[in-house]
Amino acid sequence: MKFGLISLAHVHTPGYAEQIVKSGNELVGVWDDNEDRLRSFLKRFKTKVYDSLDDLLSTPEIEAVVITSPTSDHLEHIKKALEHGKHILCEKPLSTNVEEGKKILELVNASSSKFMMSFPSRLDPLHLSVKKAINSGIIGDILEVKVRVSHSGAIDGWFSDKSWFVDPIKAGGGGFMDLGVHGADFMRWLLEAEAVEVNGLTFNLTGRYEIDDHGIAVIRFSNGVIGVLEAGWAQSHGYNPLEVYGTQGSVLKLGSESLKIYSRKLGGWFTPDVPGKRETVIERFVSYVEGRKTPLATAEDGYKATEIIQATYISSKLDGRKVSIPL
Structure with missing residues (x-):
């Protein structure tokens, strides 16, 4: 499966990137609005950097995204990824509060894309x-x-x-x-x-x-x-x-x-x-998207x-x- 990373803000992001590579999947590219985080990440992983989130999401070959942005950005990023038909693996917490959470649930339930929470x-x-x-x-x-x-x-x-x-x-x-x-x-x-x-x-x-x-x-x-x-x-x-x-x-x-x-x-x-x-979170997510297993969460x-x-x-x-x- 071909992945894109939305934000490098979370400390777990490099772990997901490593899981993607080691499991035989492909990390197509990453978007982040922080140059320091990008420089640090690119010292470990060779991948394309997208100038904007829309550029990443508009890339047809990217099938799924891992969202590891600050929790307050999850609603916006989930909404945009679903609008582009991407499958989503989302870092915890889902949202900063239940009000945002309800909006995310509505978006996910109305979409045909697969969505999974990361609760390892x-x-x-x-x-x-x-x-x-x-x-x-x-x-x-x-x-x-x-x-x-x-x-x-x-x-x-x-x-x-x-x-x-x-x-x-x-x-x-x-x-x-x-x-x-x-x-x-x-x-x-x-x-x-x-x-x-x-x-x-x-x-x-x-x-x-x-x-x-x-x-x-x-x-x-x-x-x-x-x-x-x-x-x-x-x-x-x-x-x-x-x-x-x-x-x-x-x-x-x-x-x-x-x-x-x-x-x-x-x-x-x-x-x-x-x-x-x-089993790794990425392995479970791929199995879920491909219809071989139920979502982790x-x-x-x-x-x-x-x-x-x-x-x-x-x-x-x-x-x-x-x-x-x-x-």
């Missing part, structure tokens, strides 16, 4: 093993899930003060929006249920940026399960744990390669078999994840009081 947590072999364990019933009915998605971005000053990542208008929020959206989607996918209530608080723990760098949400799902989500840029070291507790056991992910399951039904603790090969999945995060921000402004979903 769904492809993690450990996570696939966790989901398999839950669905098999070996830990009984699920009562609670705890997820943490954090790094040291605020502690170590990963972003400049002028970065769009720390601009609430362009990013939709701070550290909790940036990483919490992964956890919000992951919980929905894992539980196959919708969030109905959120109590949350967001914080600026480090003071590095004038925006939140950490947040905590307690989420009640439609099947009665309680989810606890911690996310942000204020974790210096350590792993991002995952804990699932059921009536007949538990699942503990204690590191990037460590998974333990306790099952009363099976008589104790054991280490499950975990798939060795991990839909525009609606992107909307629902953003909705949970926005509900957390609203709750935080209300001193942690309950916010009902849908907003």
Whole structure:
């Protein structure tokens, strides 16, 4: 498949470019409005630079685009790409808020082009093993899930003060929006249920940026399960744990390669078999566009994840009081 990249603003853009090349697909070209980002990108990848977004989208050989622009630009870029009949892989979050998200959903649903959100947590072999364990019933009915998605971005000053990542208008929020959206989607996918209530608080723990760098949400799902989500840029070291507790056991992910399951039904603790090969986001997207697989995540999945995060921000402004979903 022949790809174009819309914007180099996101830190994940080089990773997508690498996946495109390594998977035997073709990176036809890129458009970005920042010369510094373009120069840096072209040191690693040889591809055409388009003078304008319209020039890239008007190129017939480009079948699909990867949108990695600031989140506030997603609506405009998705609209233009769909108008040109391009298939779209969109970086998270879908939008800065649910109002923009609803407009994107309308555009996607009215188009014949394929659209997929990038939520790579769904492809993690450990996570696939966790989901398999839950669905098999070996830990009984699920009562609670705890997820943490954090790094040291605020502690170590990963972003400049002028970065769009720390601009609430362009990013939709701070550290909790940036990483919490992964956890919000992951919980929905894992539980196959919708969030109905959120109590949350967001914080600026480090003071590095004038925006939140950490947040905590307690989420009640439609099947009665309680989810606890911690996310942000204020974790210096350590792993991002995952804990699932059921009536007949538990699942503990204690590191990037460590998974333990306790099952009363099976008589104790054991280490499950975990798939060795991990499918990449680009591989899944191509398979989806070509009709061989379902999308990794839909525009609606992107909307629902953003909705949970926005509900957390609203709750935080209300001193942690309950916010009902849908907003």
